[in-house]
Amino acid sequence: MQPIPRRTLTEAATEALRERILRGVHRAGEPLRQEALAAELGVSRIPLREALHRLEAEGLVALVPHRGAIVAEVPVGDLAELFELRALIECDLLARAIPLATPEDLEHARGAAGVFAQAVTRGRTAQLGEANSRFHAALYAPANRPRTMELVERLHMQCDRLLRLQLTLTDGGAQAVREHEALWHAVSDGDLSRATQQLQEHILGAGTRLAAAIASQTRQEG
């Protein structure tokens, strides 16, 4: 029996605010006025402030003393770094996971891939990031690397914010679905080098295309 689905206002505020930032409800650089936000969430400033400190540690919020909190800038300058870091870590995870993967693991990953594919075809852009993370997490789960997984989750969070800058997901999503399928088959075959190769291309390719899209968009606007 599970004893404690406890929930404190601080936790609730943290999740709500994190979700808001990731979904783009608050734009990067936007100041987060404590009183207003607290009222909007139906709490006082105390739990909200605790949430802000938590999210600062996660890199979603920047706190300036006596000036308040602002939504952290999307790390466009570090885009390449983030995606390359993901490729490095996730390929290592996958290499460790493949030899340990059970048929149940594969089935689970296949399900997650399906969820992502559905989200793409139905245009549920809000769920894409999480569905994608879940698929990747399912692939890596057999490696049994909790610390690394947590880290990857945070990286995905940052990358999702970058993706949201550029909603070219219409075609990028379709390509991701195809790559997920190919990746899954490689994993399913136990073909370690092919799988890591495809994973690396999947991640780095997404980063490159995203960088190009953002660059062209910035050029147009600037």
Added chain:
Amino acid sequence: MQPIPRRTLTEAATEALRERILRGVHRAGEPLRQEALAAELGVSRIPLREALHRLEAEGLVALVPHRGAIVAEVPVGDLAELFELRALIECDLLARAIPLATPEDLEHARGAAGVFAQAVTRGRTAQLGEANSRFHAALYAPANRPRTMELVERLHMQCDRLLRLQLTLTDGGAQAVREHEALWHAVSDGDLSRATQQLQEHILGAGTRLAAAIASQTRQEG
């Protein structure tokens, strides 16, 4: 001109408490009573609680709703994972740094290595962790990878807590000094493969020795 060496009580409490935990003033699992700790730090519970939430995100504190905060357990079970993760990421960093390293970078790293060596010979165990981190950071700095660096810093934090469990640093420190020197020479020669090879052995070796030491210690105690 530097505009703002601002300091809020929350920040001060965060750093003080982080330092205390890393230095082992508070043992793992020890409950952190808010009122007592706040009084000890000379602040009220509010900034202390904000500090606790920050440190929870950093993995140094665990918050249990309505039961309070406890010092997070040292991740002995994840020791291998942490050191292997460090090896993976830091070798990549070093490989990127070497081609970009300037003579000034090398000099800086050499200085950091000297500081670490002095800390070892003088038995300043409290400073070893930071000195070690600084040397590694100096090596990687030319890579210009701020996100990765931040991540590595957090990993070092966790690894330092593990090291503190087992103060066999007397000989481990001397070995680390030698390995740092060899590593620095390899970097200085621009020998990428030799340098990464030595770095990998340096990190993984430390992890392995630490695991063995902890295992034998646990066996004795258990």
Added chain:
DNA sequence: CGGCTGCATATTGGATACAATAACCGGTCG
């Protein structure tokens, strides 16, 4: 004698209240 119930106490969670700092704005002086 053991376990459960209910009160008393300690501690945390959260809200309100106050102090400190920064942003704003108008006026004055050069």
Added chain:
DNA sequence: CGACCGGTTATTGTATCCAATATGCAGCCG
């Protein structure tokens, strides 16, 4: 007309206070 200076207001930082929850103990009941 522009820049400095003062006060005014908005907002954050922190302390105090109250409510909610957990912990421990004593007494009751089986």
